[in-house]
Amino acid sequence: MTLSNPEPVGEGDPGATALSAEAGAVAARRGTPWYLRLPIISHLRSSVGLQRGMLLTGTVLVGILLLTALFAPVLAPYGFAETGVDGTRFGTQQPPSAAHPLGTTVTGFDVLSRVIWGTRTAVAVMACAVAASLFLGVALGLLSGYVGGWLDRLLVMVADAVYAFPSLLLAIVMSIVISGGQSNAWGGIAAAAISITVVFIPQYFRVIRAEVVRLKAEPFVEAAKVVGTGHHRIMGTHLLRNATRTLPLIFTLNASESILTLAALGFLGFGIEPTSASEWGYDLNRAMADATSGIWWTGMFPGIAIALAVLGVTLVGESINDLNDPRLRTRRRRRTPRRTAQKQVRA
Amino acid sequence: MTATQNQAPRLAIQGLDVSFATDAGDVHAVDGVSLEVAPGEILAIVGESGSGKSVTARAVLGLLPETAESSGAVIVSGTDLVGLSAARMRALRGEDVSMIFQEPSSALNPVFPIWWQLGEGLRAHRPKITKKEIRAEAVRALESVGIPDAAERIDRYPHEFSGGQKQRIMIAMALALGAELIVADEPTTALDVTVQAEILGLLREIRESHGTSIIVITHNMGVVADLADSVAVMYHGRIIERAGVRELFASPREEYTQKLLAAVPHLGRNSAWTALEPAQQQAIDAAEPVVVAKDLVIEYPGRMGKPAFRAVKGVDFQIRAGEVYGLVGESGSGKTTIGRAIAGLERTTGGSLSVLGHEMNGMREKAFKPLRRRIGFVFQDPATSFNPHLTIEQCIAEPLIVHEQQLGPVERGKRVRSLLEAVELPGTYAERYPHELSGGQRQRISLARALVLEPELLIADEPTSALDVSVQATVLDLFRELQTRLGFAALFISHDLAVVDSLAHRIGVLFRGDLVEDGHGPDVLQRPTHEYTRKLIASLPVPDPIEQEKRRVAFAAEWGRSTRA
Numbered sequence: 045m046t047l048s049n050p051e052p053v054g055e056g057d058p059g060a061t062a063l064s065a066e067a068g069a070v071a072a073r074r075g076t077p078w079y080l081r082l083p084i085i086s087h088l089r090s091s092v093g094l095q096r097g098m099l100l101t102g103t104v105l106v107g108i109l110l111l112t113a114l115f116a117p118v119l120a121p122y123g124f125a126e127t128g129v130d131g132t133r134f135g136t137q138q139p140p141s142a143a144h145p146l147g148t149t150v151t152g153f154d155v156l157s158r159v160i161w162g163t164r165t166a167v168a169v170m171a172c173a174v175a176a177s178l179f180l181g182v183a184l185g186l187l188s189g190y191v192g193g194w195l196d197r198l199l200v201m202v203a204d205a206v207y208a209f210p211s212l213l214l215a216i217v218m219s220i221v222i223s224g225g226q227s228n229a230w231g232g233i234a235a236a237a238i239s240i241t242v243v244f245i246p247q248y249f250r251v252i253r254a255e256v257v258r259l260k261a262e263p264f265v266e267a268a269k270v271v272g273t274g275h276h277r278i279m280g281t282h283l284l285r286n287a288t289r290t291l292p293l294i295f296t297l298n299a300s301e302s303i304l305t306l307a308a309l310g311f312l313g314f315g316i317e318p319t320s321a322s323e324w325g326y327d328l329n330r331a332m333a334d335a336t337s338g339i340w341w342t343g344m345f346p347g348i349a350i351a352l353a354v355l356g357v358t359l360v361g362e363s364i365n366d367l368n369d370p371r372l373r374t375r376r377r378r379r380t381p382r383r384t385a386q387k388q389v390r391a
Numbered sequence: 392m393t394a395t396q397n398q399a400p401r402l403a404i405q406g407l408d409v410s411f412a413t414d415a416g417d418v419h420a421v422d423g424v425s426l427e428v429a430p431g432e433i434l435a436i437v438g439e440s441g442s443g444k445s446v447t448a449r450a451v452l453g454l455l456p457e458t459a460e461s462s463g464a465v466i467v468s469g470t471d472l473v474g475l476s477a478a479r480m481r482a483l484r485g486e487d488v489s490m491i492f493q494e495p496s497s498a499l500n501p502v503f504p505i506w507w508q509l510g511e512g513l514r515a516h517r518p519k520i521t522k523k524e525i526r527a528e529a530v531r532a533l534e535s536v537g538i539p540d541a542a543e544r545i546d547r548y549p550h551e552f553s554g555g556q557k558q559r560i561m562i563a564m565a566l567a568l569g570a571e572l573i574v575a576d577e578p579t580t581a582l583d584v585t586v587q588a589e590i591l592g593l594l595r596e597i598r599e600s601h602g603t604s605i606i607v608i609t610h611n612m613g614v615v616a617d618l619a620d621s622v623a624v625m626y627h628g629r630i631i632e633r634a635g636v637r638e639l640f641a642s643p644r645e646e647y648t649q650k651l652l653a654a655v656p657h658l659g660r661n662s663a664w665t666a667l668e669p670a671q672q673q674a675i676d677a678a679e680p681v682v683v684a685k686d687l688v689i690e691y692p693g694r695m696g697k698p699a700f701r702a703v704k705g706v707d708f709q710i711r712a713g714e715v716y717g718l719v720g721e722s723g724s725g726k727t728t729i730g731r732a733i734a735g736l737e738r739t740t741g742g743s744l745s746v747l748g749h750e751m752n753g754m755r756e757k758a759f760k761p762l763r764r765r766i767g768f769v770f771q772d773p774a775t776s777f778n779p780h781l782t783i784e785q786c787i788a789e790p791l792i793v794h795e796q797q798l799g800p801v802e803r804g805k806r807v808r809s810l811l812e813a814v815e816l817p818g819t820y821a822e823r824y825p826h827e828l829s830g831g832q833r834q835r836i837s838l839a840r841a842l843v844l845e846p847e848l849l850i851a852d853e854p855t856s857a858l859d860v861s862v863q864a865t866v867l868d869l870f871r872e873l874q875t876r877l878g879f880a881a882l883f884i885s886h887d888l889a890v891v892d893s894l895a896h897r898i899g900v901l902f903r904g905d906l907v908e909d910g911h912g913p914d915v916l917q918r919p920t921h922e923y924t925r926k927l928i929a930s931l932p933v934p935d936p937i938e939q940e941k942r943r944v945a946f947a948a949e950w951g952r953s954t955r956a
Contacts, residue, residue, distance in 0.1 A: 262775055
C-alpha cells in the first residue's frame with residue numbers, strides 16, 4: 045500500500061512541475077459541481093486507457109451487485125428457502141429449464157433464486173463488517189498514534205497478535221463464540237460480520253496509526269500546539285481529516301476480502317443456515333458432491349457470483365489506488381501541434 | 392575567463408523545448424532555450440523556482456521523467472542527446488557529462504562503502520575492471536577532491552562522512568570517468584556557509600586542473616558572483632539574459648534581472664540597527680526583557696546506553712520588548728531548538744529560561760497555556776505548516792477559536808479579513824485552500840496566523856529560507872513593516888547573516904550549542920570577536936563579483952587553501 049505524502053513542490057524534484065500542476069488541477073476541480081467530485085466519479089473522469097477500463101468494469105460489476113441486492117424480491121423467481129410452489133416440489137438436481145433457468149440443487153432449491161438472494165447476504169455482511177472495523181480501527185489508531193507511550197505499545201502488540209493469527213481460523217472461532225452454533229438470518233449475518241471485523245480492525249488500526257504518527261510531527265500540528273489547541277481538537281480537526289485519505293482503498297479491498305471470508309465460512313459450515321438466508325459459500329459446499337456426477341449448474345453459478353463480486357470490488361479498489369497516486373496514473377498523451385506545424389512548413 | 396577561440400563548444404543547446412503532460416493539460420516548462428558552454432567555462436543558470444532551470448539541466452543528461460516530451464537539440468561534444476537510445480545515452484553519461492545533486496546524503500546509497508559506489512560508474516564503462524583497480528581509482532579520486540586518508544576511508548559508508556565531504560565524494564564520482572561537463576544542481580544549497588565556500592573552491596580548482604566545463608544551477612546570487620564566468624537568467628522557461636558575470640552584476644539589461652539583483656540582501660549594506668534613530672536605539676536598550684535565558688541547557692535523551700545529546704550548552708541572552716533578536720548559526724548549532732523551547736515545544740534540561748515572566752524549566756502545559764496567546768510562531772516551510780483541509784480563514788482563525796471562544800463567526804471573519812489586509816493579500820483569499828497559494832503568499836498567511844492574537848513575542852524559524860530571493864525580499868519587508876507598526880519583540884532564526892542583519896537589532900551567533908557572539912548588528916559584523924564569527928562572515932559570498940574576488944583572496948590568506956580544510 046502506498047501512503048503518498050503531500051510533497052512540497054521543490055525545484056530539485058523532477059516531478060515538481062507535475063506536482064504543481066496537480067495543485068492547479070485540484071484548484072480547477074473546486075469549480076466543478078459536487079457530484080463530479082464524488083470519489084469514484086472524479087476518478088473516472090481523470091482516468092484514461094486501461095485504467096479507465098478497469099475502473100469502469102469494476103464499477104459496473106459493483107453496480108449490478110448492489111442493484112441485485114436491492115431488488116432481489118423482484119428479480120428472484122422464488123424465495124431462497126422455497127423447494128416448491130403450491131405444493132408441487134421443484135424436484136432435486138434438475139438441469140436448467142424454462143421453469144428453473146439455472147436448475148435446482150440437491151435440496152431442491154432454485155439455483156437462480158439462491159444466487160440472487162445471496163447478493164443480499166453478501167452486501168449486508170460486507171457493509172456491517174467494513175463499517176464496524178472502520179470505526180473501531182480508526183478510533184483506536186488515532187488514539188494510539190496520538191497518545192503514544194505505553195498505550196501505543198500495548199495496542200500495537202495486540203494488533204500484531206491478531207494479525208499473526210490465520211484470519212480464517214480466527215473468523216471460525218469468533219463465529220462459534222458469537223452464534224453458538226445456531227443462527228437465524230440477522231444473527232448469522234452479524235456473527236459473520238463481527239468475525240470478519242475482528243480480522244480487519246488491525247489493518248485500519250495500523251494504517252491510521254502510521255499516518256497519525258507521521259502527521260504528528262508535521263509543522264501544521266505543531267502550529268496548532270503552539271497556539272494552545274486542545275488534544276480533542278488536534279485529533280479531530282487536524283489529524284483525523286488528514287489521516288483518512290487512504291481509507292477508500294482499504295475499504296474496497298477489505299470489502300472483497302469480506303465476501304471471500306464469508307464464503308469460506310459458509311463453505312466450511314460455520315455460516316448461515318440455508319433456511320434463514322441464502323449464502324453462496326454454503327451452496328458451493330453442498331454442490332461438491334454434484335461436480336463429480338456431471339451436475340455442473342449447482343456449483344458453477346454461486347462460484348461465478350463470488351468471483352464476479354470479488355472481481356468488481358477489487359477492480360474498483362485497485363484502480364482508485366493507481367489513480368490516487370500521480371506516479372502510477374497514466375495520462376492522456378500530449379497532442380503535438382508542433383509536428384503538424386512542421387508538416388505544413390514542409391508542404 | 393575567456394573561452395578559448397576556434398574550439399567547438401562543449402555543450403550546445405539549440406531550441407530546446409520541454410513539456411510535461413499533467414492532469415491540468417500540458418505544462419510548457421522550457422520554451423526554446425539555446426545556449427552554449429565553452430570548454431572550461433563555468434556557467435550559472437539562475438532563476439526562480441519553476442523557471443525551468445532544473446529541467447534544462449536535466450535535459451542535458453537525459454534525466455527527464457516519462458511524462459516529459461522534449462524537442463530541439465542538446466549537443467554534447469558533437470552528439471545530439473535528444474531522442475538518443477538509452478544504451479547510447481548510458482555510454483555518454485559519466486564519460487562526457489556528469490551530474491552533482493543538491494542533497495549529497497540522499498544521492499549516495501547508504502548500504503555500500505564509498506569505493507563500491509565510485510566503482511559503479513567505472514564498472515559500467517569498463518566491464519573488465521578488477522576490484523583492485525577500482526580501489527586504486529577510488530583512492531585517486533578521493534585524493535583529488537581533498538579527502539584526507541583516502542586509502543583508509545574508501546571502505547567507510549556514506550553516513551560516516553559529513554555533508555561537505557559527501558558532496559566532495561559526489562564530485563569525485565563525477566570526475567572519476569573524466570567527464571568534461573559537470574551539471575551541478577544547487578550543489579551547495581544543503582550545506583552550511585563555511586562548507587559552501589570549500590565546495591565552491593573545489594569546483595573552481597577542478598575547472599583549472601581538468602579544464603572541465605561546469606553548469607551551476609543556483610538561486611544564490613552570492614554563489615554566482617563567486618564561481619561563475621557567465622550567467623544565464625531564466626524566466627518562464629526562456630533565457631532572458633546571457634552575459635559575463637561582471638557585466639551582469641554591473642549593468643543588468645533586463646528589468647527582471649535588475650529586480651532579481653536588487654532583491655538579494657547584501658551583507659552590511661542595510662543594517663536594521665543603524666537604520667534606527669538614536670532615540671529608538673536607547674528605547675530598545677532600556678526596555679524590559681521579555682525572554683531571559685541564563686545558562687540554558689537543552690538535551691535530547693540518548694538511545695539506550697548512550698549519553699544524552701547536548702544541543703544547547705549553557706547559553707545566556709535576553710530579548711527586550713520591541714526588539715528583533717537575530718539568531719544565526721549552522722545546521723545543528725541549536726538555533727531552532729532554542730526557538731522551539733521558547734514556544735514550549737521543547738523541554739529545557741538545565742539553567743533557566745524565562746518567557747514573559749514564566750519559568751520554562753519544568754513547565755507544565757496547563758500553566759503555560761494562557762501564555763501561548765501572547766506568543767506567535769512562524770514556521771520554516773510554508774508548504775507543510777497549514778492543515779491542507781482547512782481554508783485560509785479557518786487556518787488564521789484557529790488561535791481565535793482556541794483563545795477567544797466568545798467571538799462569533801462573523802467577528803472572526805472580520806478579524807481574519809483585516810489581518811489579510813495587513814499582510815497585503817486580498818480578502819477573497821479567505822475562501823481558498825493553502826495549496827492554492829504560492830510559497831510567498833503562504834508565508835504571509837503564516838505571519839497573519841501568528842499575529843492574529845496580537846502577541847508580544849514572535850518566533851520566526853527560518854521563515855524565508857524556502858522562498859525565492861525576490862519573494863524573500865517582499866516577505867522581509869512585510870515583516871519589518873509589521874514589526875515597526877505593532878512593536879512586538881521577535882526572535883528571528885536564520886542561517887543567512889545578510890538576512891538577519893537587514894532585520895535584527897541584535898545578533899547572536901551560535902556555534903555547536905554555544906553562543907559565541909552577541910551584540911548589535913554592526914558590532915558583530917564589523918568587529919567580530921570570535922574566530923568562528925570571522926570565518927562565517929568571510930565565507931559568505933557577496934553578490935558582487937569584484938568585491939567577492941577580493942574577499943576570496945583575503946579568505947585564502949587567512950585560512951589557507953580553502954579546499955584542503
